[in-house]
Amino acid sequence: MAVERKNFRRFTFAEYVEYLQTFVSKVKFTQVHVHGTWKPTIADYRKATDKMKIIQAMWRFHTVTNNWGDIAQHATIDPDGYIWEGRSLLEAPASSVGYNDSSPDRIHPFMFEMIGNFDVGAEKLEGAQLATSVKLTNAIITLWKLPEAQIKFHREMNPAKTCPGSAVNKGVFIQLVRDWRNAEMSPADANKIISTWLSPAWFAASTKAERDEIHRLANELRKASGQL
Ligand SMILES: [Zn+2]
Incomplete structure (x- = not known):
């Protein structure tokens, strides 16, 4: 019998990087998959008095409606720049059909969602949320020694989608990841x-x-x- 509810921890970026470090020897990430939720929106998140319920609603939709066994993503970045845990990092994500590498060998992509509707004319990916998204992408490719080419937007895997949002420019996002690395100490x-x-x-x-x-x-x- 399925559990009715699952709790998810919320991390600061620094806490999440420490958590990620403990997985470097346990799982091999091959790519970073970047998604936007579209729904829930940033406005939905702002309205919620209990933020955990927003994450749980995604989990419920992914398990009960979509039958994906768990929440699809490994991590969810909220509009304040916090990172919510998702499914186990040891499990392949439900990111995009044909790209999940779902054999149980602990070799698969890392998938994150950014809460919001980032299509043109809708909400904006900015501030703390954008910073965490860029830093998390950089952390994954640095810790798992991946080339930039392994950063994939959902729409690159499924052209029927605009995800992470038609207003999110891939070139600009990659440049931000690069700038973040280069701004750092040698x-x-x-x-x-x-x-x-x-x-x-x-x-x-x-x-x-x-x-x-x-x-x-x-x-x-x-x-x-x-x-x-
Ligand atoms: Zn997506």
Whole structure:
């Protein structure tokens, strides 16, 4: 008997990247699939007093109506730039027929949805939501060492769709991903700071709290330089 409801955790981008890192050795993502929900809209999300219900409504539609076994996507980016968990990252997504790589070998695309109707004249992909979408795309291709060509909009796989929205220009989106990477620190500089300054401080630290803080700072540098 099917469960009536499933709960989903909500992450900040930084929390989600830490979560993703724990999956690098467990699953091999081959592509990033970018979707917009169309419905629910940003307005629907704004109106909802319990935001979780918006995610649960998608889950219910995908499981009960579409019979996809779970919510289709691995992650959902809300209009405030938070990332809601979706189906297990170990499972292939229900992204686009023929492109899901659904054999149970833990080799498949990563799929995310951005809440909103991003067709021309409708809602706008902007601000924190756009920033998280760009950063998440970059995080996946960096952690799984994918070329840019493996970033796919839904409409590239199914030309009958405008998804993620006819107002979302692929070239502009890719340029933002590139700009985000290039704006960051070089791995060489980050590693120089870590080995010259942070490692000696770590060995000299007298408490666990000091060592934890140094470890955190080193990881921030690794993230900023695209190594994590
Ligand atoms: Zn789509």
